[in-house]
Amino acid sequence: MTSPLIAVDELAGRLEEVTVLDVRYRLGGPPGPEEFAAGHVPGASYVDLGAALAGPPGAGGRHPLPAPDVFVAAMRAAGVCNDRPVVVYDDWSGNAAARCWWLLRHHGHRDVRVLDGAWPAWRAAGLPVEQGAPAPAAEPGGFTGEPGAMPVVDVATVRDAGVLVDARAPERYRGEVEPVDPVAGHIPGAVNLPSSANLGPDGRFRPVAELAEAYAAVGATAGADVAVYCGSGVTAAHDVLALEVAGVAAALYPGSWSEWVADPDRPVETS
Known part of the structure; x- marks a missing residue:
């Protein structure tokens, strides 16, 4: 199986062969378009998370999946x-x-990879940087994807998972703090493996054996019925990606905690 990750040196040697998407976004951070304009991987196109990779917030959570036609048009x-x-x-x-990797895979694209180490790794390697404001690609693509290629659970089936992984920070999982959503805690029965634990000190994904060991410790092994959620369905995709690196298939709960707590009758655990 080809790894869903790609190293900066490999990408640098394949820029003429691939479509590069810059999806810079950080909650409360600098605006992605401005960061893109200041510098990006040569030839990259900017994709806005809020407009293209999520639908309008509501009862389905803060970052529900985008409508398929909206996502496909953006791609x-x-x-x-x-x-x-x-x-x-x-x-x-x-x-x-x-999140973008998962959506493309979910819509049927078979060859999508995430840059290991992200933008900081590209800059640290001293590789070329292009400047300029976001603009449509010179040649529009012919992507014709439809959703359904990646496993998904919803609010009615999420607790049926054999192993339900909560990708948020441990203190949010335990209900000690909740900086974003109106209720603290976690879905009953969930185990915690924060997305930050997928990376080493250098910002790259940990080796396959280390990831496999960490997920096996919470029961997420090859062949197990695994589902992942987070606060709004974005960082949970990071755990799904890490699990795929480790050889474990996992379903995503797109609505995640923000959808779960929208109904006060749904149970909540703190511990």
């Missing part, structure tokens, strides 16, 4: 084609990039 505008490899990067430890 076409960014130059994505069905038969051309795609590489996605951000400056948020791969969290936004993982």
Whole structure:
């Protein structure tokens, strides 16, 4: 199996062969378009997480999945084609990039990879940087994806998972703090493995054996029925990506905690 990750040196040697998507986004951070304009991987197209990778917030959570036609149109505008490899990067430890990776895979694209180490790794390697404001790709892509290729659970089925992983920070999982959503705690029965634990000190994903060991410790092994959630369905995709690196298939709960607590009758655990 080809790894869903790509190293900066490999990407640097394949820029003419792939479509590169810049999905820089950080909650409360600098605006992605401005960061893109200041410098980006040569030839990259900018993709806005809020407009293209999520639907309007509401009862389905803060970052529900985008309507398929909206997502497909955004990918076409960014130059994505069905038969051309795609590489996605951000400056948020791969969290936004993982969301785009998951959506493209979910919509049937078979060759999507995330830049390991994200934008900081590209800069640290001293590789070329291009400047300029976001604009549609010179050649619109012919992407024709439809959703359904990646496993998904919803609010009615999420607790049926054999192993339910909560990708948020441990203090949020335990209900000690909740900086974003109106209720603290976690879905009953969930185990915690924060997305930040997927990375080493250098900002790159940990080796396959280390990831496999960490997830096996909470029961997430190959063949197990695994589902992942977070606060709004974005960083959970980072755990799904890490699990795929480790050889474990996992379903995403897109609504995540923000959808779960929208109904006060749904149970909550703190511990």
